Amino acid sequence: MIPTFITRNKQIILYGIALAFLIILLKWLELRFIIMDRQMDIYVGLIAVVFTGLGIWLALKLRKPKIHTVIVEKEVFTTNNQDFIVNENELRKLNLSKRELEVLQLMAGGLSNQEIADKLFVSLNTVKTHSAQIFEKMEVKRRTQAVEMAKRLSIIP
């Protein structure tokens, strides 16, 4: 990221200027007070304090902020769940064949066995066989139960 780079460079430039200014300040102080043995402690202490402050400022300015990301999961309830996602896991568990799933989907649409047969271009008996297989695999007794279960398991919308 280019803006981040510029920002960081600016900081370094600022630090350089500050450092230069501090050196000048030190030289000035050196000339002002004739440094004696006794005054040495105060001078060194001052330098220590100033540079500690500089270090703190530096660290605060240059360091990338520690971003402690708190992810808050917010539940979004979709009233009209048009973007229905099939629960592939449950679907696999049921072990329904392609044709059986088709029949189940049409069942859920409220179609009769005859209507399903017409739609799939097969005989009524075939649909009955499929539905019998579906009920066995889903461990239900009626088509209404099969549909109810399929919806609950998110196999059909």
Next chain:
Amino acid sequence: MIPTFITRNKQIILYGIALAFLIILLKWLELRFIIMDRQMDIYVGLIAVVFTGLGIWLALKLRKPKIHTVIVEKEVFTTNNQDFIVNENELRKLNLSKRELEVLQLMAGGLSNQEIADKLFVSLNTVKTHSAQIFEKMEVKRRTQAVEMAKRLSIIP
């Protein structure tokens, strides 16, 4: 928070110890090299570097991390949509009686007419009469269609 307090105090104590150690180091250096005007710069520079480092370390240790809260909207697929809201509007339109709605709800649960009759303590014929009324009012032919429609209209979960 008490642990946070202790932690912060520990840091201050450590800083104090470090500071004391540095002062001792400075005194030792002071005695070691007879500080001359020329050596002064080096000495001061060393102090500046050390205390800048100390300041940086201090800031890094003591500063509270910036907490960046990211709210992520996550779609939650509730298998048991307990917070189901009945579409009173559609329900009124259908003009179903109390009993008819009960039968419809049990139908949606995949129950047979006989099972519904047992659950409501009425005869099978009564359930048939009710269901016939339901189909007429909903303008459907089968119970599967009635259930499908009722779910679509948010009359039942």
Next chain:
DNA sequence: ATCAAAATCACCCTAAAGTATGACTTTAAA
């Protein structure tokens, strides 16, 4: 008190759904 709607139940009949079994073909995998 009256009246209509709701709720109850019965009988008969048909349609649809579901069960059981067997057989044949197609398809995909070992």
Next chain:
DNA sequence: TTTAAAGTCATACTTTAGGGTGATTTTGAT
């Protein structure tokens, strides 16, 4: 290529669902 699963269809039978009609009782509103 063999083999199992899937898909197809049929026949016979049982169960459940649904349609039509009529009747009685309960309930709530005017």
